[in-house]
Amino acid sequence: MKDNQKKAWLFLAPAIICVTVFSIWPILRAFTMSFQGGPLIDLQFNGLSNYQYIFSDPEFWRAIMNTAIYSFLAVPIALIISVVLAWFIFSKIKHTAFFETMFFMPYVTSTIAIGIVFRYIFNGEYGLLNFLLKLVHLPQPDWLDNPSLSLVSLIIFGIWSSLAFNIVILMGALRNIEPNYYVLADMYGATSREKFWRITVPQLVPTLAFLLTVNLIGAFKIYTQVYALFNGQAGVGNSAMTAVYYIYNKFQIVGTPGVAMAATVVLFLFILFVTFLQRKLMKKVNS
Amino acid sequence: MKKKKLRWGMIFVYLFIGIFGIITVFPFIYMILGGLMSYQETTTIPPTLIPKTLRWSNYQKVFEQAPFARYFLNTFITAATTTIVTLFTSILGAFAMTNLKFKGKGFIQLIFLSLLMVPGEAIIFTNYNTIAHLGLLNTYLGLVLPFLTSIFYMYYLQSYFTAISPTIYKAAMIDGASDWEYIWKILVPMSKGGLITVALLSFISGWNSFLWPLLVTNEDKMRLLNNGLAAFASDAGAQTQLQLAAATLTVVPVLIVYFIFRKQIIRGVVRNDLKA
Numbered sequence: 407m408k409d410n411q412k413k414a415w416l417f418l419a420p421a422i423i424c425v426t427v428f429s430i431w432p433i434l435r436a437f438t439m440s441f442q443g444g445p446l447i448d449l450q451f452n453g454l455s456n457y458q459y460i461f462s463d464p465e466f467w468r469a470i471m472n473t474a475i476y477s478f479l480a481v482p483i484a485l486i487i488s489v490v491l492a493w494f495i496f497s498k499i500k501h502t503a504f505f506e507t508m509f510f511m512p513y514v515t516s517t518i519a520i521g522i523v524f525r526y527i528f529n530g531e532y533g534l535l536n537f538l539l540k541l542v543h544l545p546q547p548d549w550l551d552n553p554s555l556s557l558v559s560l561i562i563f564g565i566w567s568s569l570a571f572n573i574v575i576l577m578g579a580l581r582n583i584e585p586n587y588y589v590l591a592d593m594y595g596a597t598s599r600e601k602f603w604r605i606t607v608p609q610l611v612p613t614l615a616f617l618l619t620v621n622l623i624g625a626f627k628i629y630t631q632v633y634a635l636f637n638g639q640a641g642v643g644n645s646a647m648t649a650v651y652y653i654y655n656k657f658q659i660v661g662t663p664g665v666a667m668a669a670t671v672v673l674f675l676f677i678l679f680v681t682f683l684q685r686k687l688m689k690k691v692n693s
Numbered sequence: 694m695k696k697k698k699l700r701w702g703m704i705f706v707y708l709f710i711g712i713f714g715i716i717t718v719f720p721f722i723y724m725i726l727g728g729l730m731s732y733q734e735t736t737t738i739p740p741t742l743i744p745k746t747l748r749w750s751n752y753q754k755v756f757e758q759a760p761f762a763r764y765f766l767n768t769f770i771t772a773a774t775t776t777i778v779t780l781f782t783s784i785l786g787a788f789a790m791t792n793l794k795f796k797g798k799g800f801i802q803l804i805f806l807s808l809l810m811v812p813g814e815a816i817i818f819t820n821y822n823t824i825a826h827l828g829l830l831n832t833y834l835g836l837v838l839p840f841l842t843s844i845f846y847m848y849y850l851q852s853y854f855t856a857i858s859p860t861i862y863k864a865a866m867i868d869g870a871s872d873w874e875y876i877w878k879i880l881v882p883m884s885k886g887g888l889i890t891v892a893l894l895s896f897i898s899g900w901n902s903f904l905w906p907l908l909v910t911n912e913d914k915m916r917l918l919n920n921g922l923a924a925f926a927s928d929a930g931a932q933t934q935l936q937l938a939a940a941t942l943t944v945v946p947v948l949i950v951y952f953i954f955r956k957q958i959i960r961g962v963v964r965n966d967l968k969a
Binding site: 409413414417418422425435439446487491494499507508512513518520523524527531532537566569571578634650654657658670677678 | 702703706707709710713714716717718720721723724727735736737738739740781782783785786788789790793794795796798801804805808810811812813814815816817818819820821822823825838839840841842844847872897900901903904908918919922923926927933936937939940941943944947948950951952955958959962963
Protein backbone atom coordinates (compact mmCIF):
# COMPACT_ATOMS: atom_id res chain seq x y z
CA MET A 407 0.00 0.00 0.00
CA LYS A 408 1.15 3.54 -0.74
CA ASP A 409 2.96 5.41 2.01
CA ASN A 410 1.40 8.75 1.25
CA GLN A 411 -2.32 8.40 0.61
CA LYS A 412 -3.24 11.95 -0.31
CA LYS A 413 -6.94 11.12 -0.24
CA ALA A 414 -6.69 11.21 3.56
CA TRP A 415 -6.80 15.00 3.34
CA LEU A 416 -10.14 14.72 1.57
CA PHE A 417 -11.60 12.79 4.48
CA LEU A 418 -10.05 15.14 7.00
CA ALA A 419 -11.03 18.28 5.11
CA PRO A 420 -14.39 18.98 6.81
CA ALA A 421 -12.88 18.55 10.28
CA ILE A 422 -9.75 20.58 9.47
CA ILE A 423 -11.71 23.44 7.92
CA CYS A 424 -14.10 23.62 10.85
CA VAL A 425 -11.29 23.40 13.41
CA THR A 426 -9.22 26.08 11.66
CA VAL A 427 -12.07 28.56 11.45
CA PHE A 428 -13.67 27.90 14.83
CA SER A 429 -10.80 26.76 17.06
CA ILE A 430 -7.41 27.89 15.78
CA TRP A 431 -8.40 31.25 14.34
CA PRO A 432 -10.38 32.32 17.45
CA ILE A 433 -7.40 31.56 19.71
CA LEU A 434 -5.11 33.73 17.58
CA ARG A 435 -7.83 36.37 17.36
CA ALA A 436 -8.26 36.38 21.15
CA PHE A 437 -4.54 37.05 21.54
CA THR A 438 -4.49 39.90 19.05
CA MET A 439 -7.75 41.37 20.33
CA SER A 440 -6.32 41.51 23.84
CA PHE A 441 -3.94 44.21 22.56
CA GLN A 442 -6.75 46.24 21.02
CA GLY A 443 -9.17 48.79 22.43
CA GLY A 444 -12.51 50.18 21.35
CA PRO A 445 -15.82 48.52 20.39
CA LEU A 446 -15.99 45.36 18.23
CA ILE A 447 -16.59 47.28 15.01
CA ASP A 448 -13.69 49.68 15.49
CA LEU A 449 -10.76 47.95 17.21
CA GLN A 450 -7.49 49.84 17.52
CA PHE A 451 -4.09 48.70 18.77
CA ASN A 452 -3.53 49.94 22.28
CA GLY A 453 -0.58 47.89 23.51
CA LEU A 454 -0.71 46.43 26.96
CA SER A 455 -3.31 48.78 28.38
CA ASN A 456 -6.00 46.05 28.56
CA TYR A 457 -3.71 43.97 30.72
CA GLN A 458 -2.88 46.99 32.84
CA TYR A 459 -6.60 47.62 33.16
CA ILE A 460 -7.56 44.14 34.36
CA PHE A 461 -4.67 43.83 36.79
CA SER A 462 -5.64 47.11 38.44
CA ASP A 463 -9.38 46.35 38.34
CA PRO A 464 -10.63 45.26 41.79
CA GLU A 465 -13.58 43.56 40.08
CA PHE A 466 -11.16 41.33 38.15
CA TRP A 467 -9.33 40.36 41.33
CA ARG A 468 -12.62 39.63 43.02
CA ALA A 469 -13.61 37.42 40.09
CA ILE A 470 -10.28 35.57 40.36
CA MET A 471 -10.58 35.24 44.15
CA ASN A 472 -14.15 33.95 43.92
CA THR A 473 -13.21 31.48 41.20
CA ALA A 474 -10.25 30.27 43.27
CA ILE A 475 -12.27 29.93 46.49
CA TYR A 476 -15.03 28.13 44.63
CA SER A 477 -12.61 25.77 42.89
CA PHE A 478 -10.48 24.91 45.91
CA LEU A 479 -13.48 24.29 48.16
CA ALA A 480 -16.12 22.74 45.92
CA VAL A 481 -13.79 20.40 44.03
CA PRO A 482 -12.09 18.60 46.97
CA ILE A 483 -15.30 18.38 49.01
CA ALA A 484 -17.22 16.94 46.07
CA LEU A 485 -14.38 14.54 45.35
CA ILE A 486 -14.27 13.19 48.92
CA ILE A 487 -18.05 12.70 49.04
CA SER A 488 -17.91 11.01 45.64
CA VAL A 489 -15.17 8.58 46.69
CA VAL A 490 -17.11 7.52 49.78
CA LEU A 491 -20.37 7.19 47.86
CA ALA A 492 -18.78 5.27 44.99
CA TRP A 493 -17.02 2.92 47.39
CA PHE A 494 -20.20 2.28 49.38
CA ILE A 495 -22.30 1.72 46.27
CA PHE A 496 -19.65 -0.50 44.72
CA SER A 497 -18.74 -2.65 47.67
CA LYS A 498 -21.43 -2.54 50.34
CA ILE A 499 -24.83 -2.73 48.76
CA LYS A 500 -26.90 -4.45 46.10
CA HIS A 501 -28.62 -2.78 43.13
CA THR A 502 -25.40 -1.03 42.14
CA ALA A 503 -26.73 -0.20 38.67
CA PHE A 504 -29.85 1.40 40.12
CA PHE A 505 -27.88 3.72 42.38
CA GLU A 506 -25.39 4.54 39.66
CA THR A 507 -28.25 5.55 37.36
CA MET A 508 -29.81 7.66 40.10
CA PHE A 509 -26.65 9.50 41.09
CA PHE A 510 -25.80 10.26 37.48
CA MET A 511 -29.04 12.14 36.77
CA PRO A 512 -27.69 15.65 37.46
CA TYR A 513 -25.03 15.18 34.77
CA VAL A 514 -27.52 15.04 31.92
CA THR A 515 -29.93 17.72 33.10
CA SER A 516 -29.90 21.41 32.31
CA THR A 517 -28.11 23.60 34.85
CA ILE A 518 -30.55 26.43 34.24
CA ALA A 519 -33.58 24.28 35.05
CA ILE A 520 -32.01 22.85 38.20
CA GLY A 521 -30.87 26.36 39.14
CA ILE A 522 -34.53 27.41 39.25
CA VAL A 523 -35.26 24.61 41.70
CA PHE A 524 -32.25 25.48 43.85
CA ARG A 525 -33.26 29.14 43.88
CA TYR A 526 -36.60 28.00 45.17
CA ILE A 527 -35.10 25.70 47.81
CA PHE A 528 -32.63 28.42 48.91
CA ASN A 529 -35.33 31.10 49.12
CA GLY A 530 -35.03 33.10 52.36
CA GLU A 531 -38.78 33.34 53.04
CA TYR A 532 -40.44 30.15 51.89
CA GLY A 533 -37.45 28.01 50.92
CA LEU A 534 -37.33 24.40 51.99
CA LEU A 535 -33.74 24.59 53.25
CA ASN A 536 -34.54 27.29 55.78
CA PHE A 537 -37.64 25.38 56.85
CA LEU A 538 -35.47 22.36 57.63
CA LEU A 539 -32.92 24.54 59.44
CA LYS A 540 -35.73 26.00 61.53
CA LEU A 541 -36.88 22.51 62.50
CA VAL A 542 -33.47 21.81 64.04
CA HIS A 543 -33.21 25.32 65.51
CA LEU A 544 -30.35 26.54 63.36
CA PRO A 545 -30.14 30.09 62.00
CA GLN A 546 -31.96 30.61 58.72
CA PRO A 547 -29.86 32.97 56.61
CA ASP A 548 -30.90 34.56 53.36
CA TRP A 549 -28.94 32.25 51.08
CA LEU A 550 -29.34 34.19 47.87
CA ASP A 551 -29.75 37.84 48.86
CA ASN A 552 -26.97 38.05 51.42
CA PRO A 553 -23.76 38.95 49.51
CA SER A 554 -21.51 37.20 52.02
CA LEU A 555 -23.37 33.91 51.44
CA SER A 556 -23.64 33.89 47.64
CA LEU A 557 -20.38 32.01 47.28
CA VAL A 558 -21.48 29.42 49.86
CA SER A 559 -24.74 28.81 47.99
CA LEU A 560 -22.80 28.55 44.75
CA ILE A 561 -20.43 26.00 46.28
CA ILE A 562 -23.34 23.87 47.54
CA PHE A 563 -24.93 23.98 44.10
CA GLY A 564 -21.56 23.21 42.50
CA ILE A 565 -20.97 20.18 44.71
CA TRP A 566 -24.45 18.88 43.96
CA SER A 567 -23.82 19.19 40.23
CA SER A 568 -20.38 17.58 40.19
CA LEU A 569 -21.04 14.41 42.21
CA ALA A 570 -22.61 12.67 39.21
CA PHE A 571 -19.59 12.65 36.93
CA ASN A 572 -17.16 11.80 39.75
CA ILE A 573 -19.20 8.85 40.98
CA VAL A 574 -19.62 7.28 37.56
CA ILE A 575 -15.92 7.64 36.71
CA LEU A 576 -14.92 6.27 40.11
CA MET A 577 -17.28 3.31 39.73
CA GLY A 578 -15.63 2.58 36.39
CA ALA A 579 -12.23 2.67 38.07
CA LEU A 580 -13.38 0.48 40.97
CA ARG A 581 -14.62 -2.15 38.52
CA ASN A 582 -11.20 -2.19 36.92
CA ILE A 583 -9.38 -3.11 40.13
CA GLU A 584 -8.15 -6.68 39.97
CA PRO A 585 -10.64 -8.65 42.15
CA ASN A 586 -7.90 -11.08 43.18
CA TYR A 587 -6.30 -8.37 45.31
CA TYR A 588 -9.35 -8.46 47.53
CA VAL A 589 -9.48 -12.24 47.54
CA LEU A 590 -5.89 -12.33 48.67
CA ALA A 591 -6.51 -9.68 51.31
CA ASP A 592 -9.45 -11.73 52.59
CA MET A 593 -7.20 -14.79 52.89
CA TYR A 594 -4.90 -12.80 55.13
CA GLY A 595 -7.88 -11.62 57.15
CA ALA A 596 -7.79 -7.95 56.20
CA THR A 597 -10.65 -5.82 57.49
CA SER A 598 -12.88 -3.82 55.23
CA ARG A 599 -11.15 -0.61 56.28
CA GLU A 600 -7.69 -2.02 55.60
CA LYS A 601 -8.82 -3.15 52.17
CA PHE A 602 -10.12 0.32 51.41
CA TRP A 603 -6.93 2.16 52.43
CA ARG A 604 -4.36 -0.43 51.30
CA ILE A 605 -5.90 -1.61 48.02
CA THR A 606 -8.71 0.62 46.82
CA VAL A 607 -7.24 4.07 47.45
CA PRO A 608 -3.79 3.37 45.95
CA GLN A 609 -5.44 1.80 42.91
CA LEU A 610 -7.67 4.84 42.50
CA VAL A 611 -4.84 7.39 42.55
CA PRO A 612 -4.63 7.87 38.75
CA THR A 613 -8.40 8.30 38.55
CA LEU A 614 -8.37 10.73 41.46
CA ALA A 615 -5.61 12.77 39.84
CA PHE A 616 -7.61 12.81 36.62
CA LEU A 617 -10.83 13.86 38.35
CA LEU A 618 -9.06 16.50 40.40
CA THR A 619 -7.68 18.29 37.35
CA VAL A 620 -10.77 17.86 35.19
CA ASN A 621 -12.93 19.20 38.01
CA LEU A 622 -10.56 22.07 38.72
CA ILE A 623 -10.46 23.10 35.07
CA GLY A 624 -14.25 22.88 34.96
CA ALA A 625 -14.49 24.97 38.13
CA PHE A 626 -12.17 27.67 36.74
CA LYS A 627 -14.65 28.08 33.90
CA ILE A 628 -17.78 28.22 36.04
CA TYR A 629 -20.39 30.46 34.52
CA THR A 630 -23.77 28.84 33.89
CA GLN A 631 -24.21 27.81 37.53
CA VAL A 632 -23.83 31.44 38.60
CA TYR A 633 -26.25 32.62 35.96
CA ALA A 634 -28.76 29.93 36.95
CA LEU A 635 -28.56 30.42 40.70
CA PHE A 636 -28.76 34.22 40.69
CA ASN A 637 -31.19 34.60 37.82
CA GLY A 638 -28.87 36.18 35.28
CA GLN A 639 -26.79 38.14 37.74
CA ALA A 640 -23.51 37.42 39.49
CA GLY A 641 -25.15 37.49 42.92
CA VAL A 642 -26.20 40.58 44.87
CA GLY A 643 -23.75 43.39 44.10
CA ASN A 644 -21.68 41.03 41.92
CA SER A 645 -20.70 39.12 45.05
CA ALA A 646 -20.48 35.85 43.09
CA MET A 647 -18.57 37.28 40.12
CA THR A 648 -16.42 34.57 38.53
CA ALA A 649 -13.72 34.74 35.87
CA VAL A 650 -15.88 33.74 32.89
CA TYR A 651 -18.68 35.92 34.20
CA TYR A 652 -16.24 38.84 34.24
CA ILE A 653 -15.23 38.06 30.65
CA TYR A 654 -18.85 37.84 29.53
CA ASN A 655 -19.66 41.14 31.23
CA LYS A 656 -16.74 42.98 29.68
CA PHE A 657 -17.41 41.50 26.26
CA GLN A 658 -21.17 41.66 25.93
CA ILE A 659 -22.58 44.05 28.54
CA VAL A 660 -19.87 46.72 28.96
CA GLY A 661 -18.71 46.39 25.34
CA THR A 662 -14.95 46.34 25.90
CA PRO A 663 -13.93 43.19 23.99
CA GLY A 664 -10.22 43.98 24.33
CA VAL A 665 -10.42 43.88 28.11
CA ALA A 666 -12.49 40.69 27.95
CA MET A 667 -9.90 39.03 25.72
CA ALA A 668 -7.03 40.07 28.00
CA ALA A 669 -8.86 38.33 30.85
CA THR A 670 -9.50 35.34 28.54
CA VAL A 671 -5.81 35.07 27.71
CA VAL A 672 -4.92 35.09 31.42
CA LEU A 673 -7.52 32.40 32.15
CA PHE A 674 -6.45 30.39 29.12
CA LEU A 675 -2.77 30.40 30.10
CA PHE A 676 -3.69 29.43 33.63
CA ILE A 677 -5.82 26.49 32.47
CA LEU A 678 -3.06 25.44 30.09
CA PHE A 679 -0.63 25.50 33.00
CA VAL A 680 -2.92 23.28 35.11
CA THR A 681 -3.35 20.88 32.17
CA PHE A 682 0.42 20.77 31.83
CA LEU A 683 0.76 19.99 35.55
CA GLN A 684 -1.81 17.23 35.13
CA ARG A 685 0.19 15.64 32.31
CA LYS A 686 3.31 15.68 34.48
CA LEU A 687 1.40 14.32 37.44
CA MET A 688 -0.22 11.54 35.41
CA LYS A 689 3.13 10.52 33.97
CA LYS A 690 4.59 10.31 37.45
CA VAL A 691 1.59 8.39 38.79
CA ASN A 692 1.59 5.94 35.90
CA SER A 693 5.30 5.17 36.07
CA MET B 694 -18.69 -8.08 69.33
CA LYS B 695 -17.48 -8.06 65.77
CA LYS B 696 -20.95 -8.64 64.41
CA LYS B 697 -22.39 -5.69 66.30
CA LYS B 698 -19.69 -3.37 64.94
CA LEU B 699 -20.46 -4.54 61.43
CA ARG B 700 -24.13 -3.72 61.83
CA TRP B 701 -23.40 -0.14 62.93
CA GLY B 702 -21.12 0.19 59.94
CA MET B 703 -23.91 -0.87 57.63
CA ILE B 704 -26.32 1.59 59.21
CA PHE B 705 -23.84 4.36 58.47
CA VAL B 706 -23.47 3.13 54.89
CA TYR B 707 -27.24 3.12 54.33
CA LEU B 708 -27.62 6.49 56.00
CA PHE B 709 -24.88 8.05 53.89
CA ILE B 710 -26.20 6.69 50.62
CA GLY B 711 -29.76 7.48 51.66
CA ILE B 712 -29.07 11.11 52.55
CA PHE B 713 -27.10 11.81 49.40
CA GLY B 714 -29.60 9.87 47.31
CA ILE B 715 -32.37 12.11 48.61
CA ILE B 716 -30.27 15.24 48.07
CA THR B 717 -29.62 14.14 44.49
CA VAL B 718 -33.13 13.12 43.50
CA PHE B 719 -35.21 15.48 45.59
CA PRO B 720 -34.72 18.62 43.45
CA PHE B 721 -36.15 16.72 40.47
CA ILE B 722 -39.18 15.51 42.40
CA TYR B 723 -39.73 18.91 43.96
CA MET B 724 -39.50 20.50 40.54
CA ILE B 725 -42.15 18.22 39.07
CA LEU B 726 -44.48 18.53 42.07
CA GLY B 727 -43.97 22.28 42.42
CA GLY B 728 -44.87 22.71 38.77
CA LEU B 729 -48.30 21.28 39.56
CA MET B 730 -49.02 23.41 42.62
CA SER B 731 -50.90 26.66 42.95
CA TYR B 732 -48.88 29.82 43.64
CA GLN B 733 -50.03 29.79 47.28
CA GLU B 734 -48.91 26.21 47.74
CA THR B 735 -45.41 26.96 46.47
CA THR B 736 -44.91 29.83 48.91
CA THR B 737 -46.53 28.66 52.14
CA ILE B 738 -44.69 27.83 55.35
CA PRO B 739 -44.41 24.98 56.17
CA PRO B 740 -43.70 24.12 52.54
CA THR B 741 -46.19 21.99 50.64
CA LEU B 742 -44.77 18.77 49.28
CA ILE B 743 -47.80 17.22 47.61
CA PRO B 744 -50.16 19.56 45.78
CA LYS B 745 -53.84 19.19 46.71
CA THR B 746 -54.97 19.15 43.13
CA LEU B 747 -52.63 18.62 40.23
CA ARG B 748 -52.77 21.85 38.27
CA TRP B 749 -51.90 20.82 34.75
CA SER B 750 -53.19 24.23 33.71
CA ASN B 751 -49.80 25.62 34.81
CA TYR B 752 -48.36 24.10 31.68
CA GLN B 753 -51.01 25.73 29.55
CA LYS B 754 -50.08 29.09 31.11
CA VAL B 755 -46.39 28.48 30.45
CA PHE B 756 -47.09 27.87 26.78
CA GLU B 757 -49.30 30.97 26.68
CA GLN B 758 -46.75 33.27 28.32
CA ALA B 759 -43.68 32.25 26.34
CA PRO B 760 -43.21 30.49 22.99
CA PHE B 761 -41.93 27.25 24.50
CA ALA B 762 -43.10 25.22 21.51
CA ARG B 763 -40.81 27.34 19.38
CA TYR B 764 -37.95 26.92 21.86
CA PHE B 765 -38.42 23.15 21.68
CA LEU B 766 -38.33 23.22 17.91
CA ASN B 767 -35.22 25.44 17.84
CA THR B 768 -33.42 23.30 20.38
CA PHE B 769 -34.31 20.10 18.59
CA ILE B 770 -33.17 21.47 15.23
CA THR B 771 -29.82 22.71 16.57
CA ALA B 772 -29.07 19.68 18.74
CA ALA B 773 -30.01 17.25 15.95
CA THR B 774 -28.07 19.12 13.26
CA THR B 775 -24.88 19.42 15.32
CA THR B 776 -25.13 15.76 16.29
CA ILE B 777 -25.62 14.43 12.76
CA VAL B 778 -23.01 16.65 11.12
CA THR B 779 -20.50 16.11 13.94
CA LEU B 780 -20.93 12.36 13.60
CA PHE B 781 -20.39 12.62 9.84
CA THR B 782 -17.25 14.79 10.01
CA SER B 783 -15.84 12.80 12.93
CA ILE B 784 -16.38 9.44 11.20
CA LEU B 785 -14.55 10.64 8.09
CA GLY B 786 -11.73 12.16 10.12
CA ALA B 787 -11.37 9.19 12.42
CA PHE B 788 -11.31 6.84 9.42
CA ALA B 789 -8.47 8.80 7.80
CA MET B 790 -6.49 8.90 11.03
CA THR B 791 -6.99 5.18 11.65
CA ASN B 792 -6.77 3.49 8.25
CA LEU B 793 -4.78 5.77 6.00
CA LYS B 794 -1.08 6.60 5.88
CA PHE B 795 -0.08 10.06 4.76
CA LYS B 796 2.60 12.68 5.16
CA GLY B 797 1.78 15.16 7.90
CA LYS B 798 -0.28 12.70 9.93
CA GLY B 799 1.91 13.21 12.97
CA PHE B 800 1.60 16.96 12.61
CA ILE B 801 -2.21 16.81 12.39
CA GLN B 802 -2.28 14.50 15.40
CA LEU B 803 -0.18 17.00 17.35
CA ILE B 804 -2.44 19.94 16.40
CA PHE B 805 -5.56 17.98 17.32
CA LEU B 806 -4.15 16.88 20.64
CA SER B 807 -3.16 20.43 21.54
CA LEU B 808 -6.60 21.72 20.58
CA LEU B 809 -8.20 19.23 22.97
CA MET B 810 -6.69 21.29 25.78
CA VAL B 811 -8.26 24.56 24.65
CA PRO B 812 -11.20 25.45 26.89
CA GLY B 813 -14.35 26.30 24.94
CA GLU B 814 -14.84 29.44 26.99
CA ALA B 815 -11.58 30.87 25.65
CA ILE B 816 -12.74 30.81 22.03
CA ILE B 817 -16.47 31.30 22.35
CA PHE B 818 -16.31 35.11 22.35
CA THR B 819 -14.08 35.43 19.31
CA ASN B 820 -16.30 32.87 17.59
CA TYR B 821 -19.17 35.21 18.33
CA ASN B 822 -17.18 37.86 16.53
CA THR B 823 -16.81 35.61 13.47
CA ILE B 824 -20.50 34.75 13.40
CA ALA B 825 -21.45 38.42 13.79
CA HIS B 826 -19.15 39.36 10.88
CA LEU B 827 -20.77 36.70 8.72
CA GLY B 828 -24.16 38.24 9.54
CA LEU B 829 -25.37 35.00 11.09
CA LEU B 830 -26.65 36.26 14.45
CA ASN B 831 -30.14 34.94 15.16
CA THR B 832 -29.90 32.18 12.55
CA TYR B 833 -29.81 28.40 12.87
CA LEU B 834 -26.58 28.38 10.89
CA GLY B 835 -24.97 30.70 13.41
CA LEU B 836 -26.13 28.48 16.26
CA VAL B 837 -24.61 25.30 14.85
CA LEU B 838 -21.64 26.40 12.74
CA PRO B 839 -18.83 26.28 15.35
CA PHE B 840 -19.97 22.88 16.59
CA LEU B 841 -20.03 20.88 13.38
CA THR B 842 -16.96 18.88 14.23
CA SER B 843 -15.46 17.64 17.45
CA ILE B 844 -11.90 16.50 17.88
CA PHE B 845 -12.96 14.93 21.13
CA TYR B 846 -15.53 12.66 19.48
CA MET B 847 -13.13 11.97 16.64
CA TYR B 848 -10.66 10.54 19.14
CA TYR B 849 -13.42 8.67 20.81
CA LEU B 850 -14.42 7.03 17.52
CA GLN B 851 -10.79 6.28 16.67
CA SER B 852 -10.66 4.02 19.71
CA TYR B 853 -13.53 2.02 18.22
CA PHE B 854 -12.10 2.04 14.70
CA THR B 855 -8.65 0.85 15.76
CA ALA B 856 -10.32 -2.10 17.47
CA ILE B 857 -11.39 -3.32 14.01
CA SER B 858 -8.55 -5.31 12.52
CA PRO B 859 -6.73 -3.52 9.65
CA THR B 860 -6.84 -6.77 7.69
CA ILE B 861 -10.58 -6.22 7.23
CA TYR B 862 -9.78 -2.91 5.54
CA LYS B 863 -7.15 -4.57 3.33
CA ALA B 864 -9.53 -7.36 2.41
CA ALA B 865 -12.24 -4.87 1.50
CA MET B 866 -9.77 -2.98 -0.71
CA ILE B 867 -8.70 -6.19 -2.47
CA ASP B 868 -12.36 -7.00 -3.10
CA GLY B 869 -12.53 -3.69 -4.92
CA ALA B 870 -14.51 -1.71 -2.36
CA SER B 871 -13.93 2.04 -2.24
CA ASP B 872 -13.02 3.82 1.00
CA TRP B 873 -16.47 5.34 0.97
CA GLU B 874 -18.11 1.89 0.82
CA TYR B 875 -15.78 0.58 3.50
CA ILE B 876 -16.77 3.41 5.85
CA TRP B 877 -20.52 3.04 5.45
CA LYS B 878 -20.82 -0.73 4.91
CA ILE B 879 -18.20 -2.03 7.34
CA LEU B 880 -16.79 0.59 9.69
CA VAL B 881 -20.07 2.21 10.69
CA PRO B 882 -22.10 -0.98 11.25
CA MET B 883 -19.23 -2.52 13.24
CA SER B 884 -18.90 0.51 15.55
CA LYS B 885 -22.60 1.04 16.14
CA GLY B 886 -22.20 1.12 19.93
CA GLY B 887 -19.63 3.90 19.83
CA LEU B 888 -21.63 5.91 17.32
CA ILE B 889 -24.81 5.69 19.38
CA THR B 890 -22.91 6.85 22.46
CA VAL B 891 -21.39 9.80 20.63
CA ALA B 892 -24.80 10.71 19.21
CA LEU B 893 -26.41 10.60 22.67
CA LEU B 894 -23.70 12.63 24.40
CA SER B 895 -23.59 15.18 21.61
CA PHE B 896 -27.37 15.54 21.53
CA ILE B 897 -27.63 15.96 25.30
CA SER B 898 -24.91 18.60 25.40
CA GLY B 899 -26.59 20.37 22.48
CA TRP B 900 -29.90 20.26 24.33
CA ASN B 901 -28.33 21.77 27.45
CA SER B 902 -26.17 24.38 25.73
CA PHE B 903 -26.48 27.84 27.19
CA LEU B 904 -23.64 30.33 26.76
CA TRP B 905 -23.26 30.10 22.99
CA PRO B 906 -26.96 30.54 22.15
CA LEU B 907 -27.09 33.32 24.75
CA LEU B 908 -24.41 35.16 22.77
CA VAL B 909 -25.64 34.65 19.22
CA THR B 910 -29.39 35.03 19.65
CA ASN B 911 -31.36 37.92 21.03
CA GLU B 912 -34.66 37.49 19.21
CA ASP B 913 -37.23 35.59 21.19
CA LYS B 914 -38.17 33.34 18.26
CA MET B 915 -34.57 32.13 17.83
CA ARG B 916 -33.95 31.33 21.47
CA LEU B 917 -33.13 27.83 22.62
CA LEU B 918 -34.89 26.10 25.47
CA ASN B 919 -32.43 27.01 28.22
CA ASN B 920 -32.17 30.65 27.20
CA GLY B 921 -35.94 30.83 26.90
CA LEU B 922 -36.21 29.24 30.31
CA ALA B 923 -33.77 31.72 31.88
CA ALA B 924 -35.61 34.64 30.30
CA PHE B 925 -38.94 33.20 31.40
CA ALA B 926 -37.67 32.84 34.98
CA SER B 927 -36.82 36.55 35.05
CA ASP B 928 -40.03 37.64 33.32
CA ALA B 929 -42.44 35.37 35.18
CA GLY B 930 -41.04 36.95 38.35
CA ALA B 931 -42.78 35.63 41.39
CA GLN B 932 -44.78 32.95 39.56
CA THR B 933 -42.79 30.17 41.17
CA GLN B 934 -45.11 27.38 40.09
CA LEU B 935 -44.84 28.42 36.43
CA GLN B 936 -41.04 28.61 36.65
CA LEU B 937 -40.96 25.08 38.02
CA ALA B 938 -43.36 23.84 35.35
CA ALA B 939 -41.16 25.39 32.65
CA ALA B 940 -38.06 23.84 34.23
CA THR B 941 -39.80 20.44 34.20
CA LEU B 942 -40.55 20.86 30.51
CA THR B 943 -36.86 21.40 29.83
CA VAL B 944 -35.57 18.52 31.91
CA VAL B 945 -38.08 15.73 31.31
CA PRO B 946 -37.25 15.01 27.63
CA VAL B 947 -33.57 14.56 28.48
CA LEU B 948 -34.38 12.41 31.49
CA ILE B 949 -36.54 10.14 29.31
CA VAL B 950 -33.69 9.75 26.82
CA TYR B 951 -31.35 9.15 29.74
CA PHE B 952 -33.46 6.42 31.33
CA ILE B 953 -33.85 4.61 28.01
CA PHE B 954 -30.16 4.75 27.08
CA ARG B 955 -28.61 4.98 30.55
CA LYS B 956 -26.19 2.11 29.92
CA GLN B 957 -24.77 3.56 26.71
CA ILE B 958 -24.55 7.04 28.21
CA ILE B 959 -22.79 6.01 31.41
CA ARG B 960 -20.47 3.63 29.58
CA GLY B 961 -19.66 6.39 27.10
CA VAL B 962 -18.75 8.87 29.80
CA VAL B 963 -16.56 6.34 31.61
CA ARG B 964 -14.77 5.47 28.39
CA ASN B 965 -14.00 9.12 27.72
CA ASP B 966 -12.09 9.13 30.95
CA LEU B 967 -9.99 6.11 30.07
CA LYS B 968 -8.90 7.81 26.85
CA ALA B 969 -7.77 10.94 28.64
